[in-house]
Structures are given as structure tokens and as C-alpha cells.
Amino acid sequence: MTATLESTSDASAEPDTVTMAGALNRALADALAEDERVLVFGEDVGTLGGVFRVTDGLAARFGETRVFDTPLAESGIVGTAIGMAMNGLRPVVEMQFDAFAYPAFEQITSHLAKLRNRTRGAVELPIVIRIPYGGGIGGVEHHCDSSEVYYTHTAGLRVVTPASPADAYALLRQAIDSPDPVIFLEPKRRYWEKETARLDHRSSTLDRAVVRRPGTDVTLISYGGALGTTLEAAAAAEEEGYSAEVIDLRSLAPFDLETVAASVRRTGRAVVVHEASRFCGYGAEVAAQLSETCFHYLEAPVLRVGGFDIPYPAPNLEKHHLPNVDRVLDAIERLQWDDATPLAGGGA
Amino acid sequence: MTTTERTAASFFLPSDEPLGLITADGAPVADAALEMPADDVLLRLHRAMVSGRRFDAQATALTKQGRLAVYPSARGQEAGEIGSILALRPQDWLFPTYRDSMAVVARGVDPVEVLTLLRGDWHCGYDPYRANVAPQCTPLATNTLHAVGFAHAAKTKGEDTVALVLLGDGATSEGDTHEALNFAAVWQSPVVFLVQNNGYAISVPLSKQTAAPSLAHKGVGYGMPSVLVDGNDAAAVHAVVEQAVARAAAGGGPTLIEALTYRIESHTNADDATRYRDRAEVEAWLTRDPIARLERYLTDRGLLDDVAREEIAVRAEAEAASLRERMNVDTVLDPADLFRHVYAEPTAALRRQAEDFTAELSFGAEE
Numbered sequence: 001m002t003a004t005l006e007s008t009s010d011a012s013a014e015p016d017t018v019t020m021a022g023a024l025n026r027a028l029a030d031a032l033a034e035d036e037r038v039l040v041f042g043e044d045v046g047t048l049g050g051v052f053r054v055t056d057g058l059a060a061r062f063g064e065t066r067v068f069d070t071p072l073a074e075s076g077i078v079g080t081a082i083g084m085a086m087n088g089l090r091p092v093v094e095m096q097f098d099a100f101a102y103p104a105f106e107q108i109t110s111h112l113a114k115l116r117n118r119t120r121g122a123v124e125l126p127i128v129i130r131i132p133y134g135g136g137i138g139g140v141e142h143h144c145d146s147s148e149v150y151y152t153h154t155a156g157l158r159v160v161t162p163a164s165p166a167d168a169y170a171l172l173r174q175a176i177d178s179p180d181p182v183i184f185l186e187p188k189r190r191y192w193e194k195e196t197a198r199l200d201h202r203s204s205t206l207d208r209a210v211v212r213r214p215g216t217d218v219t220l221i222s223y224g225g226a227l228g229t230t231l232e233a234a235a236a237a238e239e240e241g242y243s244a245e246v247i248d249l250r251s252l253a254p255f256d257l258e259t260v261a262a263s264v265r266r267t268g269r270a271v272v273v274h275e276a277s278r279f280c281g282y283g284a285e286v287a288a289q290l291s292e293t294c295f296h297y298l299e300a301p302v303l304r305v306g307g308f309d310i311p312y313p314a315p316n317l318e319k320h321h322l323p324n325v326d327r328v329l330d331a332i333e334r335l336q337w338d339d340a341t342p343l344a345g346g347g348a
Numbered sequence: 349m350t351t352t353e354r355t356a357a358s359f360f361l362p363s364d365e366p367l368g369l370i371t372a373d374g375a376p377v378a379d380a381a382l383e384m385p386a387d388d389v390l391l392r393l394h395r396a397m398v399s400g401r402r403f404d405a406q407a408t409a410l411t412k413q414g415r416l417a418v419y420p421s422a423r424g425q426e427a428g429e430i431g432s433i434l435a436l437r438p439q440d441w442l443f444p445t446y447r448d449s450m451a452v453v454a455r456g457v458d459p460v461e462v463l464t465l466l467r468g469d470w471h472c473g474y475d476p477y478r479a480n481v482a483p484q485c486t487p488l489a490t491n492t493l494h495a496v497g498f499a500h501a502a503k504t505k506g507e508d509t510v511a512l513v514l515l516g517d518g519a520t521s522e523g524d525t526h527e528a529l530n531f532a533a534v535w536q537s538p539v540v541f542l543v544q545n546n547g548y549a550i551s552v553p554l555s556k557q558t559a560a561p562s563l564a565h566k567g568v569g570y571g572m573p574s575v576l577v578d579g580n581d582a583a584a585v586h587a588v589v590e591q592a593v594a595r596a597a598a599g600g601g602p603t604l605i606e607a608l609t610y611r612i613e614s615h616t617n618a619d620d621a622t623r624y625r626d627r628a629e630v631e632a633w634l635t636r637d638p639i640a641r642l643e644r645y646l647t648d649r650g651l652l653d654d655v656a657r658e659e660i661a662v663r664a665e666a667e668a669a670s671l672r673e674r675m676n677v678d679t680v681l682d683p684a685d686l687f688r689h690v691y692a693e694p695t696a697a698l699r700r701q702a703e704d705f706t707a708e709l710s711f712g713a714e715e
Contacts (some may be wrong), residue, residue, distance in 0.1 A: 076527035083497020118471035
């Protein structure tokens with residue numbers, strides 16, 4: 001079954017034109033207003049409102065006890081969040097930039113992910129770690145990493161990434177409600193993207209993928225920053241005669257195999273698109289799971305379109321590294337189409 | 349604190365020499381800077397240290413019998429382990445390390461549950477909320493931040509709870525210790541950091557760990573009152589921890605305490621300390637034994653006689669016998685536990701793996 005983004009809230013909720021950063025801000029404000037236990041803290045999230053202004057105005061509205069700046073120390077932020085959650089609070093912390101989270105890696109992997117397991121469920125850590133991630137904004141080094149698989153490889157963590165403002169709101173509210181720790185990856189290049197939508201946190205579930213565009217010939221699987229490129233590629237593919245279905249994974253851990261496999265069994269072909277390096281990237285897992293579960297439905301190998309296997313490049317070269325529409329179209333054309341397919345010339 | 353109203357560094361400075369109340373010979377320290385705990389407290393400290401040492405010896409013996417995978421002994425550190433724990437109030441929390449099993453037992457956790465981790469049955473054998481003891485932490489210094497966060501939450505909620513975090517000399521070199529001390533001082537969190545400086549981080553001596561005059565000096569840089577105490581003097585450790593807990597509870601913020609002590613045994617039963625320590629050094633520290641000195645002091649004051657000593661020894665022996673008996677069973681583990689408590693609800697993928705695994709087990713059973 002495919003989850004949809006149809007709102008289930010009452011009809012009086014008016015649609016709103018909002019950016020992803022604005023939707024995240026609203027989600028934090030609503031969560032803070034509804035639950036006294038929710039705290040927002042990190043570097044520059046107070047007076048400044050965050051370097052991307054996601055926490056803008058929250059400290060003024062909710063006070064410094066609920067929304068506050070910490071010393072500059074990522075391990076400290078996550079480590080103290082763990083202690084606070086052990087004592088009944090629900091911290092939502094910000095790591096500011098993807099690569100800045102690495103000093104907190106030990107706290108995340110050794111403790112945040114494991115304390116429930118170590119204590120047979122006695123210690124619950126309802127913590128959300130917000131990490132602006134990925135490139136496409138001209139950032140300098142250490143500001144553009146796609147670090148998702150470090151977290152998806154770690155049992156005990158949930159990893160989600162929205163690709164639209166409405167989804168950003170819904171997923172962040174659900175992440176804050178979750179009894180499990182959630183790594184909440186925010187695609188930086190989509191922060192300023194606007195959408196007219198009703199913000200409703202019950203519009204979908206935390207662990208389901210959604211079909212963003214229906215199609216019949218090939219399934220394009222993507223998430224986060226690369227989803228826009230993938231949707232553009234699907235539109236371009238249509239002009240070339242391919243009907244591409246686009247799935248937004250939203251949840252990277254757990255992986256919604258059901259939704260993805262149902263699509264691939266219908267289309268028989270799949271391409272995974274992400275901006276992280278391909279080697280041991282998230283696409284490798286998707287491809288492996290599809291070959292294990294959909295082999296007899298596949299007309300072609302599952303292909304991956306990702307960034308090169310290089311350190312994230314300097315800003316003036318990033319456009320060559322990030323997957324673009326042409327690379328996705330190339331992959332579609334490499335999918336062993338036979339002469340009966342709509343493509344003129346047989347796709348050789 | 350703004351930049352214009354700084355406290356003088358001297359306010360935070362530890363003493364040059366460790367504070368003490370009872371000398372290695374069991375005599376009261378002249379002109380002690382601390383107040384001697386009440387007689388009944390001293391007697392409780394003595395009894396708990398005797399029990400703690402017996403527990404420690406029993407756990408080491410269990411490694412030889414193959415009942416424990418490994419055990420890091422705390423022999424010689426009874427004053428730090430027990431002196432600090434008995435200074436806590438019931439509502440306070442302990443954030444221990446792997447070497448602090450003795451302290452966890454003294455806090456009231458069943459020793460069998462404490463040893464579950466080291467037996468290899470589960471990563472933590474007790475419910476942290478029952479005796480207010482966090483899981484024993486194996487990576488060094490990570491527990492310091494948990495303690496600060498826990499204490500900060502208590503303060504935020506208006507609860508009168510102090511967090512005591514135990515760490516060793518090696519852990520003071522870790523980044524997390526730095527971050528925890530800094531956060532705690534900036535937030536004025538009700539936390540007590542007790543560094544049990546036992547001389548070695550596995551094989552690396554303190555001289556290769558730090559260039560600071562003492563580990564207590566590290567508190568000064570964070571703006572934290574810092575205390576250097578004789579870590580083999582249970583009365584002194586108890587007094588300084590009790591003071592620090594009281595200050596934290598009254599809103600006075602964190603304290604860093606260095607308890608100068610010595611690890612008599614190797615790092616764990618698997619380690620060979622003769623490769624990096626002189627026998628003479630160990631023997632010198634044996635003369636500063638924390639139990640012997642308190643025993644001497646209590647005996648000299650007429651608070652402890654042979655009858656009482658015998659009663660305490662018998663009781664410790666009985667506790668060890670009970671532990672031995674309860675550890676001397678082949679535990680039956682449920683393999684399905686592998687898939688439990690990973691998430692609040694198992695994911696679809698975990699459910700599938702658990703089903704496959706169950707089928708694999710039942711197939712094996714049929715063969």
C-alpha cells in the first residue's frame with residue numbers, strides 16, 4: 001500500500017504558502033507549544049534563530065529555558081540531550097551542518113542508538129537530531145556532506161529526510177513524537193523552496209515512502225536534495241516517451257521496501273538517485289533489496305545515479321558532482337529497453 | 349557571568365596536597381580542612397568497603413571459573429567507590445564506568461544484575477530507574493555528558509537531584525570530559541565529577557596522560573570549584589563529595605574532585621600489570637590501604653572491636669557466597685532477545701529477520 005499526502009485534518013485548516021525552513025520552524029513552534037517536555041538547543045539556535053533561521057523567533061516566544069544556545073561542542077549537545085531524555089525531556093537538537101556532527105558520532109552510535117537495547121527498553125530516548133545536509137548551495141568544505149548512511153547503518157536510529165515543506169512539517173512533528181531517536185536530515189538546497197499546502201503532522205506516517213509522480217515504465221527512487229532533480233528528469237523522460245514513477249523515500253531507516261517493491265514489480269525497472277557517493281551509498285542497499293525481492297520482475301539491473309566517489313568538491317565544481325537530469329536520463333536509457341519500448345532507436 | 353564580573357582563579361584552585369582526614373597509619377589528620385563524618389557514617393563506610401572488596405575478589409574469582417568474560421578490579425579504590433556513593437541522597441543519580449561495579453552494588457543494585465554485563469548476557473543487567481544508576485559506560489568519558497544532561501533536566505524541572513559521575517584519569521584526556529565540564533560550569537548544573545586517579549590508564553601512567561599539576565587543576569579553567577582529596581581516605585572522600593552534593597543541590601553548580609588513589613590489580617583479569625609497573629610501587633600503595641586505615645582509626649577510637657570486625661567479615665563472606673552461588677548457574681538466554689528493544693516497535697525488516705531466525709532455530713532443533 002502506498003501512503004499518500006492527503007491531509008486528514010479538518011477542512012478549516014487553510015492551505016499556506018511556506019518554505020521548507022518556515023515549515024520546520026512551524027513544526028518546532030507547534031511541538032514546543034503542545035508539549036512542555038520539548039526543548040530546542042544547539043549552536044546559534046537562540047538569539048540568531050539558527051544559521052538557516054529554522055529556529056527563528058522560538059527563543060523569544062518560548063524563553064531561554066526551552067530554546068537555548070549551547071557551548072560550541074557537538075558531542076556535548078548530543079551527550080547532554082541523552083541525559084535530558086533519560087530524565088524525561090524530549091530534546092530537539094541542531095548540528096548546524098552535516099560534517100559538524102562527526103564529533104558527536106560516538107554519542108550517536110554508541111549511546112543514542114543503543115541505550116534502549118542495553119537496558120531492555122527501560123531507557124527511552126525520544127531525541128531528534130536535526131542535521132542540515134547535502135550540497136547544492138555553494139558551501140565550502142565540511143558544509144555539504146551527505147552523511148545519511150553513517151546513520152542508516154546504525155541499528156536503533158530512525159533516519160528521515162523530507163523533500164517538501166509539507167513533508168518537512170509532518171515528518172518533524174512525527175519525529176518529535178517518536179519514542180525512538182530520529183536523525184532528521186534536512187536537505188539544505190530545498191530550505192527556500194516554497195509550496196502551498198496545509199501543514200498537518202498526521203498527513204502520513206514516519207516510516208512510509210510516497211509516490212510523488214505515478215508512472216508505468218520505470219521507477220525512480222530518490223529522497224532529500226536529489227528528489228527535485230529526479231522529478232525534473234521524470235518530466236523530461238515523459239517527453240522522450242518513458243513514463244517514470246517517482247518515489248520519495250522520506251524514511252531511509254527503516255526502508256519502506258513494500259512501497260518501493262510494489263512499484264518496481266509494476267514497472268520492471270528501477271533507478272536510485274541520490275547525491276551521496278555511490279560506493280556503499282544508500283542506493284546500494286536499495287538495489288540489493290530490489291534484486292533480492294523483485295529479481296523475477298526486473299527487466300534490467302537496478303541502476304544507481306549518485307555523486308562521484310570523491311570528497312565533496314569545492315563549490316565551483318559541485319555542479320559536476322551532483323546528479324543532474326541528463327545523468328538520470330542516461331541511466332533510464334541504459335535500462336535494456338527492447339525494440340517495443342517507446343524510445344526511438346531502441347535505447348542502445 | 350558577564351565578561352566584566354569574573355571570579356578570581358584562586359577561588360577555584362585545589363590545594364597543593366590532597367585533603368585528608370585520616371592518615372595512612374589510622375591517625376586523625378592534624379588541622380584537617382574537612383569535617384570528620386559522624387561515627388555511624390564511618391562505621392557504614394567501613395562495613396561497605398569490606399563488602400565491596402569481598403565482592404571485587406569474588407568477581408575476579410568468577411573470571412577464573414569462566415563465569416565472567418572479564419572483570420576490571422577496583423581493589424584499592426574502595427574509598428573512592430564507597431565514600432562517594434554513601435554521600436549521595438536517595439534521589440541522586442550515579443553515572444558509573446565499567447570499573448565502578450563496587451559503587452553500583454553499594455548503591456543498592458543486585459550484584460548479579462551488575463555482573464550481567466561482564467558475564468556477557470546483556471549490555472546492562474539492571475533497570476537504571478530502580479536505584480538511580482545509569483548503565484555502566486565502557487567508552488571513556490561519554491557518561492560525563494549524560495550526567496550533565498540529566499542534572500540539567502532536573503534543574504529545569506525544579507527537581508532536587510544531583511548527578512555524581514565517576515571517571516578515571518584516562519577519561520580526563522577525552523574530549524567529552526572537556527565538553528561536560530564546560531557545559532556543567534556554563535549551565536551551573538548540579539553535577540559532581542569524581543575523578544578516581546588510580547595512576548594508570550591500562551598501562552599508560554599519569555605522567556604521559558597530563559602535564560597539569562593535578563587533575564583537579566583542570567576544573568579551574570572551566571570556572572569550577574576543584575578539590576584534590578586523598579582517594580584512599582574514605583572519610584575525606586565522603587566529606588568532600590557530601591559538600592559538593594550539598595553545594596550542587598543548593599544551586600551552587602558543579603564541582604570537580606580528584607581522588608588520588610591506586611589500582612592494586614591489573615586493568616582487568618586479562619591484563620598483566622607487571623609489564624608496566626614496579627612491584628615496589630604497588631607495595632608502597634598497599635601500605636596506604638583504605639580499609640586498613642579506617643579500621644585502625646575506628647579501633648583506636650573504640651568504635652570497632654574484634655567481635656564487630658568478625659561480624660562484618662562474616663557478613664561480607666555470606667554476600668560473596670550468595671553471589672557465587674547465584675552466578676554458578678548456566679543462564680538460559682532466549683535467542684529471540686536479539687531482536688528485542690532495538691526500537692519501541694520492531695521494524696518490518698526486523699520482524700522478517702526474527703521470523704527467519706526462529707525458523708532456522710526450529711529447523712536446527714528438528715535435526
